[in-house]
Amino acid sequence: MLQRLNKETLFFDGGMGTMLQAAGMATGAIPEELNIDNPTLIASIHEQYLNAGADFITTNTFGANAHKMERAKYSNTDMIKAAVKNANDARIKCGRQNDSYIALDIGPIGELLAPIGTLSFDAAYDLFKQQIECVKDDIDVVIFETFGDIYELKAGVLAAKENCDKPVFVSMSFDKTKRTLTGTNPLTYINVCEGLHVDAIGVNCSLGPKELQPIIEDLLEYSHLPVLIQPNAGLPSLKDGKTFYELKPEDFIEALKPVMDKGIAVVGGCCGTSPSFIKLEKENFPVNVPSRKAKDITAVSSSTQTTILDGTVKVCGERLNPTGKKKLQAALREENYEMLIQEAIAQEDAGAKILDVNVGLPGIDEAEVMKRIIPMLQEVVSVPLQIDSSNPAAIEAACRIYNGKPLINSVNGKNAVMEAVFPIAQKYGGVVIGLTLNEEIPKLCEERIAIAEQIIEKASHYGLGKKDLVIDCLTLTVSAQQKEAQETLKALRKVKEMGMNTTLGVSNISFGLPNRPLINRTFLTLAMEAGLTMPIINPLDRALMDCIDAYNVIFNVDEGCVEYIKRQENSVTQIVTTTTSGTNAVADSDNKDLTFYICKGLKDEVQAKTALELETTDAMDLVNNTIIPALNKVGKEYEAGKIFLPQLIQAAETAKVAFAEVQKHFEVSTDKKGPVILCTVEGDIHDIGKNIVKVVCESYGYEVIDLGKDVSVERVVEGYHKFNPKAIGLSALMTTTVENMKKTIAALKADGCNVPIWVGGAVLTEEIAAEINADYYTEDAMASVNLLKKLNI
């Protein structure tokens, strides 16, 4: 089949559900049961499609994963085996054993993967693996279709490739905004699936041929893989409670014609299509696939964003790296990842297009930490990540769990390193940074270019081309190796001439010199002019980012100076706003004390105000006589209904910033209270209530160990032993997860937990709390603080 693919136009079948409904299947019935209950019906549908001219028949197994089939009367694997047999029987009956193919159909599991949902990546992988393994020798191709989540699709493709040697086709569904249900756009989809080396990439369902055209054109423009399309028979409409599709076969064919001349390799149909549609396709569409040339781009992706390294400057944020950062090192050792997450958000908001992630520290299991931190980061930032490690096991763990196609930092000219890292990039997809060094950094430009060429050559053995590489010409420190700085600039020019992207850790240039920012800015500007396309810098350094804005204006990248004016004008506007807006709290605050700042929740301004107060006030006095009384005032006003929940939280967050400033300036011990553990129980992903309690407790000086959401019973018990808390707070929103709360409490008590356990959440009451053996119930965050105070914690 692979010999025919992308040469001859091949034809898939049309809708299976449509045919089953036409045969009288009731709403709510499980279609997969018919593989065993009515094999004649299923085989006859396959026969009709084969006789219409289909080359591929799709097994009736769309929903046949173990989770979805829990309520079916047969095991999912029995139904899958029967489905494949039905397809094969039809093929034999039609005499098409040698020129038609059985496609094992796999649809979405129906549950979203963590961190959006609760299903783990590994659990999704196992479900797909089970579906494939049971028939892997009896099928010709695996097709994953109607997927809305690229992460789930990645789990499926890996399961297929690691457990079966048959080709893998993928097909996602998009809406009119050109996004899948979880927000993936066509370019991201292509970039990720090309990296995973599927055999054909396509689009199906949701829309008709006309509406799908813009998405199909993106596939044809960017995909180097054969393109597969299976549109619906137009848009659905509901009449008398039944779904109808608007297009007749002739209209469907007419609507598809514009794209069929542009290089479609495989075509079929989805909902609303029947054998008559496929017959007309076969009669009307080109026999051979028209040739096309897809664009070559260097691009990395998250699940929703693709950053194209197209020769213009794209910043990679450098701050998720513990080197030289004591606080971050301590946080990583304590498994407190909040600081990393905040840094990631700040860098993205400051304009970074890629974020470097390095968690290398002695004594840390880097692979394990990567597996934990990558999903946590991807939950809150949209830009692609750069996996930065010298440990191949950590790189592989990160690439596997990563949602998208990452940048990998890095290989160098050593064969052993390339032989360890390139196979990972080849398997999972990834763009790799090549450092132009061997045992040491060569001094001369020519030596570095020679290493770059070695890297390019070696990469080609793994199917990785120039577009899959970014070259790091290496920044040397001018205070130690002044002459070599120019060699870096020369090397950048050479690599640019080779048509490749380049990266540099810019700030290395200025170590050991006074006024480092001046050297950094100057070097960055020169490097960009020489061909640097991906500086690895601190995007929160506004002066450096301004250099890039100015460079983009001078080199006509920012046409019409649009971005430059927007950013520079904004900074001027902000100053004007804060000095002229007579009515807002910020302007009012000039002559007010710290209490006012906290009560009004002036979070962005409170740090400077606290620092100012500390010039004349003792740190402990400020805490005891200003900050805590301010919080008490806010708490009382909230309880009296004078202010409301958003204002209470804003004040609590503001007080936290003030506390942090006090600690920073004076290194005082503000004797944290607690610790207390907080979490949302297993199965529950609603964590806003728990987060409110956390912030308010922290503002009152409690150390809160936040175990997160959907926390298993075992992890809570483990946390109790590990952190030795003075109290444990459990949250649940739904009635169904209150049961898990009960189990958690039972497990804690069975394990000898003797600290108070308090519970809260939308469905909880005093009575339910008592029923599930909680020690206390609190209605809201303030009540939680009051409880902890009452318990002298």
Add this chain to the structure above:
Amino acid sequence: MNTTELFNQVFPVASRYMRMDADKIDESLHNKCVGIFDELMEFVVFKAYNLHVSIEDIYNLTGLKPGDSEDFDFYLKDCKDSVIIASTLGIGVDNHAKKMQRTDLSGAVIYDSMASALLEQLTDNYEFDLNLGPHTFRFAPGYGDIPLEINELIIDALSLTKRIGINKTADHLMLPQKSMITICGIGKSMAPTCGHCVRFNSCSLRKGNQRCYSV
């Protein structure tokens, strides 16, 4: 309907969810709510689907038999038909909420309440356009003694994952979080009530003579 009109409809309900007294909200908080609503609207991709189902079929589809759920029986008694209405604001709303909880928790609370109220409002508008004639209020699995588990049967039966992107979790919850699966009985009128709510005795809104729904 433009964003301002929609805000004016949604804000009173969202305020109730936040236990805020609209008369006591200062200008600064009100402006913050307006800004956050605009932000929310950037992420909303509202999708809805409905299916008319006979009374016999709604029992078959949900796996319930008369007598299994008093509330289900009560709402559908004397109805000639039913309609299932499913709706969602899309996963983009959830994703942005997570980021907001990290950067501005106060804003995240407003955002969350606004999103809940918006889903109700947009579903009200969708239901209105269906011209259902006399019908009960929209009741949902989880109300009173109606098992939450039937959500997943409806998700599968109506292919809601494929059609509008509603997924289930192992604990019978729905994703995106701002999603609803509801049922209206057709042929008799019945206004919303909290008589069957699990928080009937403990609801602070009810104690303050308010309701979480519009009356």
